[in-house]
Amino acid sequence: SLTVLPPRSQASPPSPGYVHYKTCKVRSLRAGSLQRLVQNLLVEYEGTDPSYVPTFLSTYRAFTSPEEVLDLLLDRRMERVCDEESLPPGSPVPDTLRVQRVVRGLLQTWLERHPQDFRDAPGCLRLISSYLSRDREGTGRDPHSPLLHLLQSLGEEEEEEEGGGRARSPPLRKSARAAGEGDAETPGDNRTLLSRPPQDVAEQLTLIDVDLFQRLQSCHCLGSIWSQRDKKENRHVAPSVRATVAQFNAVTACVTASVLSDVQLRPQQRARVLEKWICVSQYCRFLRNFSSLRAILSALQSNPIYRLKRTWAAVSRDNMNVFHKLSDIFSDENNHGMSREILTQDEIPLRRVNSARNEPRPLQRSASQVRTTRRAQGTVPYLGTFLTDLIMLDTALPDFIEGGLINFDKRRKEYEVLAKIQKLQLTCRHYVLTPKPEILQAFYTHRQLTEDQSYRISRTIEPPADSCPNSPRIRRKLTKRFSSLLLGSEVFGSKLNDDRVSPSGSCSSCEIDEGLIAALCPPEAPTHRSSPEPLTPLRDEPSRPAASPRSPMSLSSSLPVYNQQVADLCIIRVSMENTRGNLYKSILLTSQDKSRVVIKRSLLKHNIEPCQPDDYQLVQLLAEGKELTIPDSANVYYAMNTSANFDFVLRRRVRVS
Known part of the structure; x- marks a missing residue:
């Protein structure tokens, strides 16, 4: 809506009683053929629908390929059609220079925001170069052209990879591991991961998560792509999401092994290990690293650790309060409303850090924590929440409507979720964290246990007949399994036959190369059994969704949900x-x-x-x-x-x- 103001010469004091409004109709394409959608890119690049171009560029992989889009975009006939549509009826068709400028601007936007599309399809770079060489305004010969500079940068990367030259800078995970392995030869450096200060451990986990999250390609999270990952031909689909899930599983496995590895520890000593991880998880919360925070909590709530009643009884009350408060963040109540709301909030105020009554004392006095809180403005989310929404949208909305037209309304709804991911990726630039190779080395080389090994060790530490009334009462709503409805597949009760690590150290697992998807949510709290076989529940009974209103950030209430019939x-x-x-x-x-x-x-x-x-x-x-x-x-x-x-x-x- 636009406010209508009087001319300057007749300006008068504004009246507080009323305001004039002017209603403007906004043109919006809801569905169309691929050719029509690509044509609309040129029309809306500087048009009335500013969200059209980013929506298309973020979601087109769900229904076409970069080569097809580029072939249509650079077609000369497309330029004439767009020129004709942008003029009033009866006007003569002008020269196509204006449309060519729009094409160049669109290509520059595409290269800047989604360079990986051209790394995956290097032939597209040659198509663009050929197009610029025919450009009437000589953009292909201008050495100061931003578009030409982007093409040259991507072309050099392609040549380096094909010629075996200098490769691109490796991800932090690999380079840090290499640095850590080099330092591992130092004599006497045999300290474990938890011998380091908890805030340092949290910072290094955040450093890894930030690197992976910034490399995440949002299009890999689309439900139509991620839900098809279990097909044989899609083993290598969505590598950026798989890398994030693999890191989540690595953190979960590290926590599980550190608690269970030493069977000689007394309950009080093992409780100190739990308290250290609770402290690390609280620092992750201060750093707004919800990925590692969720991974640590999932491990602590897994069957092999949860059943250690004597150990949990020795955990201090303050740490138990912190543990429950952190677990509340990931409650599935109101469609995970609390975690969604926290993602939109600013960082934790200093006064809350200093005045919290239930926080461990080291956190209240730490000058390092104060410095960290002041500078850490970024956010690393728990990716499972977004995968939930995108797979729900893909399940509920059709890809095509009558006549075989692409349902672009569905892509707009998906982009609303992807835009949140992209916005959070930008905030990660505010992190100022320094790699510490010795901690990264301790993390990457930490012992890992299989699911069966973890449970056998847990039963050795505390036999099934042992019981204690003071074990933690983790709320059922916080430990429900990540539904297969949300991630597309879930395997309960399957056993690993090798030394690979299970998703959450619990009794549910997927194929390991699927990223151990079940780890994206903590498992159901186990019921106590006295049989000698390991606990392998085939099903958990999910509770029905809450009837309370949904969060403003949640999906529309009209979307279907599991275990409840809504709107047919x-x-x-x-x-x-x-x-x-x-x-x-x-x-x-x-x-x-x-x-x-x-x-x-x-x-x-x-x-x-x-x-x-x-x-x-x-x-x-x-x-x-x-x-x-x-x-x-x-x-x-x-x-x-x-x-x-x-x-x-x-x-x-x-x-x-």
Whole structure:
């Protein structure tokens, strides 16, 4: 809306009683063919829809490739069409110089904001260079052109990689590890990770997370890309997200091993180890590093550590209060409303750091902490929250509408989430942290335990018959598993056959090269058992979503949720019977879906080709081992039992000859 002001010559004191407004119509493209969407890039580059270009450049990988976009963008016929559309009816078609300037500006924006698109498709650089050589204004021959400078920089990187010359600067994770390994030969340097000050450990974990988060490509987080990572042909999809998840798992494994490795420790000594990690996690909170904070809490809430009742009973009350307060940040109440709200807040005020009553005393007196709090303005989020929203959007909204047009409204909603990631990436420039190779070396070379090893050691430390009434009462809502609805797949009860580390040290795991996705959320608190076998619960019973209003940053309340039917929609989880572990896939169910449609969709998600829906039947898993077989002709939405969990299994039919 625009305020209409009177001319200067007739200016009068503003009236407090009313204000004149002028309504302006904004042109917005909701859906279209690929050619139309690319054409609209040139129209809206300086048009009335400023969000169109960044939305397209951030999400186009979900429905096309850089080569296709560039071919359409540099097509001479596209220039004439855009010139004609930008003029009033009946006007003569002018020269295309203006459109060429728009194309150059668009290419520069693309190269600046998404250079990785051209590293992944180096042939695109040659197309742009060829286009500039034909430019009428001679941009391709101007040595001071920013666009030409960007092309030269990316071209040099490509030549270095092809010729085996000087490679690009390696990620901090690799370079720091190399530096640490070089220093490891120093005699007498055998100190463990926790022998360093907690704030130093937190800073080095933050240093790694900042480097990975800044290298994160937001398009890799799109639900249509990340949810397809388990297919064989997509083993190398979304490497920047996988790297973040791998670091999360490394932190979780480090915490688990440091608590459990020494079986000779007394409960009071092991409690001091827990307190040190609680202290490290609090420093991560001060540094606004929610990725490592969540990883540490996930490890402390995992089965092998959670069940150590004598150890938890020896943890001081102040540290337990801190532990519970930090755990509250990741509560799933109100669609993770607290963690979403914290991401938008400024850094922790100094007065809160100094006046908190339940914080450990070393944190209250630390001058280093005061300096850190003053300078640390960046934020490293817990990436699982954004993956949740993007996979939910991808599940709930169609890619195409009637007529085969690309649903660009869906891309706008996805960009709202990606824009938050990109904004947080910019804040990471404010971090001022110095690498300490000895701490990085201690972290990278820390002992790691498999899931089974962790649980066996835990049972050795405290046999199952042992009990203590003072064990920590971690709230159930804080320790629920990251639903397969949100991350696309989840495996419960599967066991690792090698020395690789499980996602959270708990009894749920995915394939290790999938980044141990279940680690992105702490597991359900275990129930005590006296059987000699390790705890391997096949299912956790998720609680139903809270009925309270959602956070302003959360998704629209009209989106479907798991275990609840809302607006004729819901999300169910479907697994295949007789498979290794229980691999769930989330399915969007409407009030119009029949059994055959749901079975076919589930087979496609499980990558079972060719799909034969008639060979399977859909069965809902109820409590106490009961089942509900959905009839072939039934409407699943109305036939299912809504008082039970929305968990289903596809079972092969037994053909009677």
